[in-house]
Amino acid sequence: MKALKTALVAMSLGLTLGTAVARDEPMYVPERVNLAGRPGITQSKVHDSLVRAAARRNWVVQSDAPGEMVLKQSRNGKHEATVKVTYDATGYQLIYANSYNLNADADKQRIHPTYNMWIRNLSNDVASEVSLATLN
Numbered sequence: 001m002k003a004l005k006t007a008l009v010a011m012s013l014g015l016t017l018g019t020a021v022a023r024d025e026p027m028y029v030p031e032r033v034n035l036a037g038r039p040g041i042t043q044s045k046v047h048d049s050l051v052r053a054a055a056r057r058n059w060v061v062q063s064d065a066p067g068e069m070v071l072k073q074s075r076n077g078k079h080e081a082t083v084k085v086t087y088d089a090t091g092y093q094l095i096y097a098n099s100y101n102l103n104a105d106a107d108k109q110r111i112h113p114t115y116n117m118w119i120r121n122l123s124n125d126v127a128s129e130v131s132l133a134t135l136n
Helices: 002-019 043-056 113-135
Strands: 060-065 068-075 079-088 091-100
Touching: 043 060, 043 068, 043 079, 043 091, 043 113, 068 113, 079 113, 091 113
Parallel strands: none
Antiparallel strands: 060 068, 068 079, 079 091
16 A cells, blocks of 8 residues: 555656656748749848848847848847848748757757747748838
């Protein structure tokens, strides 16, 4: 009977501790968005669309050079993600660079779901901004 109680306590502790393990899921890796053939798209318009979309979701431009920028997202200094963006008049791509406190495992392509939410939102917002840019 004592062995059964010990086993039950050990199992319940294992289940309790198991829920405290950090969450992760497969990393969302957006493909390069092809803009070739869209009328009126220039590298400058793609750049401006990226900056507007980043600002909309509180991403900060860390560096900005023609064809490449680095964006950083930070929540209260506790969770951070950095992405590199390559772009030109024919398209753009968001590329994971690094993160802090988001349980990232770049080798296994796994990360906290919050990163995936951030990058999906950013990706959708960039697409919206680029569409608006083609109207102007």
